[in-house]
Amino acid sequence: MIELDLITSNPGKLKEFRSALEPLGFEVRHLPEEVDEIQADTLEEVVQGCVAQLKARGLRNFVLDDSGLFIDELNGFPGVYSSYVFRTLGCEGILKLLQGKSNRAARFECCIGCSIERMGQFTVKELSKGRIIHEMRGREGFGYDPIFVPAGKERTYAEMGLEEKNELSHRGKAIKSFARQLAKGMEGERR
Amino acid sequence: MIELDLITSNPGKLKEFRSALEPLGFEVRHLPEEVDEIQADTLEEVVQGCVAQLKARGLRNFVLDDSGLFIDELNGFPGVYSSYVFRTLGCEGILKLLQGKSNRAARFECCIGCSIERMGQFTVKELSKGRIIHEMRGREGFGYDPIFVPAGKERTYAEMGLEEKNELSHRGKAIKSFARQLAKGMEGERR
Numbered sequence: 001m002i003e004l005d006l007i008t009s010n011p012g013k014l015k016e017f018r019s020a021l022e023p024l025g026f027e028v029r030h031l032p033e034e035v036d037e038i039q040a041d042t043l044e045e046v047v048q049g050c051v052a053q054l055k056a057r058g059l060r061n062f063v064l065d066d067s068g069l070f071i072d073e074l075n076g077f078p079g080v081y082s083s084y085v086f087r088t089l090g091c092e093g094i095l096k097l098l099q100g101k102s103n104r105a106a107r108f109e110c111c112i113g114c115s116i117e118r119m120g121q122f123t124v125k126e127l128s129k130g131r132i133i134h135e136m137r138g139r140e141g142f143g144y145d146p147i148f149v150p151a152g153k154e155r156t157y158a159e160m161g162l163e164e165k166n167e168l169s170h171r172g173k174a175i176k177s178f179a180r181q182l183a184k185g186m187e188g189e190r191r
Numbered sequence: 192m193i194e195l196d197l198i199t200s201n202p203g204k205l206k207e208f209r210s211a212l213e214p215l216g217f218e219v220r221h222l223p224e225e226v227d228e229i230q231a232d233t234l235e236e237v238v239q240g241c242v243a244q245l246k247a248r249g250l251r252n253f254v255l256d257d258s259g260l261f262i263d264e265l266n267g268f269p270g271v272y273s274s275y276v277f278r279t280l281g282c283e284g285i286l287k288l289l290q291g292k293s294n295r296a297a298r299f300e301c302c303i304g305c306s307i308e309r310m311g312q313f314t315v316k317e318l319s320k321g322r323i324i325h326e327m328r329g330r331e332g333f334g335y336d337p338i339f340v341p342a343g344k345e346r347t348y349a350e351m352g353l354e355e356k357n358e359l360s361h362r363g364k365a366i367k368s369f370a371r372q373l374a375k376g377m378e379g380e381r382r
Contacts, residue, residue: 036229036230036231036240037229037230038227038228038229038230039227039228039229039230039237039271039272039275040227041275046230049227074279074280074284075278075279075280076279077276077279077280077284079275079279080230081230081272081275084230084232084270084272085268087266088265088266088267088268088270089265089266089268089288093265093268093288096287096288096290097280097284097287097288099287
């Protein structure tokens with residue numbers, strides 16, 4: 001087993017990472033290491049900044065992720081600052097900003113970055129497209145889940161069970177994509 | 192003369208720093224060094240993060256500043272992300288978020304941080320209190336100037352000349368406060 005530290009303040013993410021990465025031979029452990037996210041326009045820049053910072057601190061095998069909601073009509077706002085904006089304005093603020101706007105297109109993005117010995121450092125990003133509805137619906141999940149309906153669906157993330165959401169969601173997709181990259185890397189190793 | 196680098200991408204700030212610091216024996220030079228601002232809730236944390244980063248890079252005598260608009264009714268939003276929020280939502284977004292709100296209290300904050308040989312590293316912060324009006328007024332200045340009226344005044348920053356604004360403004364006050372700190376430090380040196 002290769003030990004891999006998941007850097008997060010939210011141990012709830014552990015289960016999702018474990019179920020994707022353990023079959024590949026990784027033992028995922030939770031490491032609540034503090035890291036300063038930088039201000040930038042894209043999640044990739046934020047995640048790369050975190051990876052660089054942790055490498056400089058001497059950490060060796062680790063993975064972390066960052067997510068955000070990007071709304072077309074608002075020029076990508078709240079983007080990389082989604083969690084700050086949720087704390088200050090909430091879903092209500094987003095609904096107010098979109099009052100009277102017909103373009104409701106939005107996407108959730110998730111970027112995962114890692115540094116792993118012999119595989120180097122890389123990021124993967126995946127997204128779920130969808131739309132912002134006109135009111136809050138549902139009680140599951142967290143954050144902007146009550147106002148986001150993924151493409152082709154009628155229910156918000158907050159109206160879905162965790163499994164259904166993980167199947168569709170940006171983080172679920174990003175974790176799968178990350179696992180595929182790791183699997184490729186390990187194949188390269190074995191050759 | 193002691194050489195002091197002003198780290199900024201906006202050379203327009205140079206004049207204001209020079210007029211306050213040259214009388215104290217500092218030669219202020221513009222250094223457009225890139226620095227990653229971190230995500231944090233206060234300007235002090237952002238500025239301290241920048242100072243630490245530049246020191247780690249080997250810079251010795253430098254000063255930098257960061258400003259933000261903090262709106263009471265919006266839990267401090269847009270705060271340290273004021274410039275990102277201005278680029279995405281503009282003044283119009285702020286007015287929309289405050290529609291129907293009677294509490295219009297807001298403050299502009301400016302934090303200045305420095306690292307200077309023999310004086311060490313410190314920050315000063317000053318603020319101007321005021322209120323967000325219901326529409327945009329005036330063409331001077333930049334950013335949120337058209338919607339902010341400082342306490343005790345009737346005109347927005349964007350309706351004032353540069354000199355009048357500098358007299359009242361958070362940055363003007365912070366530069367003065369910073370100059371006082373420097374003057375004290377130099378007195379300490381001479382004793």
